[in-house]
Amino acid sequence: MFSALRRTSFGVQVLAGLVLGIALGALARSMGGTADDPNWLTTTLTTIGSTFVTLLRALVPPLVLLAVITSIANLRQVANAARLAWQTLLWFAVTALVAVAIGTAIGIVTDPGAHSSVSADAAQAPSSTGSWLDFLQGVVPGNVLGLQASTDVSTGADGTTTASTSLSFNVLQLLVVAIALGVAVLKVGEKAEPFLAVARSALAVVQTVLWWVIRLAPLGTVGLLGKAVASYGWDALSPLAVFVVDVYAGLALVLFVVYPVLLRAHGLGVRDFFAGVWPATQLAFVSRSSIGTLPVTQRVTEEIGVPRSYASFAVPLGATTKMDGCAAIYPALAAIFVAGFFGVDLSITDYLLIAFVSVVGSAATAGLTGATVMLTLTLSTLGLPLAGVGLLLAIDPILDMGRTAVNVTGQALVPTIVAKREGILDLQRYRRRRPAAVEEPVPA
16 A cells, blocks of 8 residues: 555645545534534544644744755855845735735725625724834844744633743744854855855755655645634635635636746746646645745745755745735735725725735734734724724635635745746756656755
């Protein structure tokens, strides 16, 4: 059985995981249970999916730190390193602008706020909000690994209060630390060679472990998608049906129209690109985590021909600031929805502000998580009621699946386009057929 499994391509394994996840999720949903007291199958699927994402997220800090340090050291052999960085940021902004224009146009045409039957009683301000000061707070590292501690206080039915503290990492801060160390390696020169040799050796080890975890993706897909089908409130869609259709229509236009047009405009095959990035796109859809998908996104970006020295800089940067789904389409449509629901007329200036916040604001919320934070930044900039966020919370997990898939695909698209424009894309690797799409890593 195991030999037959090894002969099955990785892509087929993932597809099988998708089908099995949907089937098991539907079965778990039919077994009943609640969010507070789920049945055993839902608990099992949740554990499998969360464990897989946790393993991926555990590899993000060493991967980002080591990959960026070594990539900057390798960039001393590249004459146009500064141009690569500028082109990356430029195309991040261009694609975000196109995405927010699509979201705004759909919102204006359909007016989702006026076609909603959701109760105004659901309106409530979120627990976390975004502001322009978050960029400064998010970019300055608190420690060398960008670690942050958060405390969760809960009160039980018997009135006892418990507090738990957990550690998380800020990828933007980690990226700043890695860039600083990489530049320091260049400045020190020959004396830094032993440090650089250790970093390269450690990166090769981390990439090997990463490959082992990625091979678990079909199993992780079963858990993640099964949990989604079993737990998400599909019945919450009907009051917001127009808004949901608007969001997914906008995501589909960006993913299947805008991205292919950009690829064709640069002489790149659309099928080759999507076949290459499929593992990252599907994992992003079921996991709803750009950061959790980051190791896979970087791997597939390298596999389609983007040099590792450039991909290890551009992809982590994109994972923190490049969000066509969460930071462009969704905030634009949600802002128009909230305005329509509360009867607020938006002016041309307001629409321009939406575009500005969507293109620039993702950096301001990069140190935080979730599209909700980006939405609160947009609403507060426009002066719209933050309580409108509560109207959309019930369906956010369903929307987040599509948003994250578009985010991650865009994070692989921009480095591919920039590499092609700068003449460093390996076209032979890009154009090859890749039924498995994931290969054992070659040491750096």
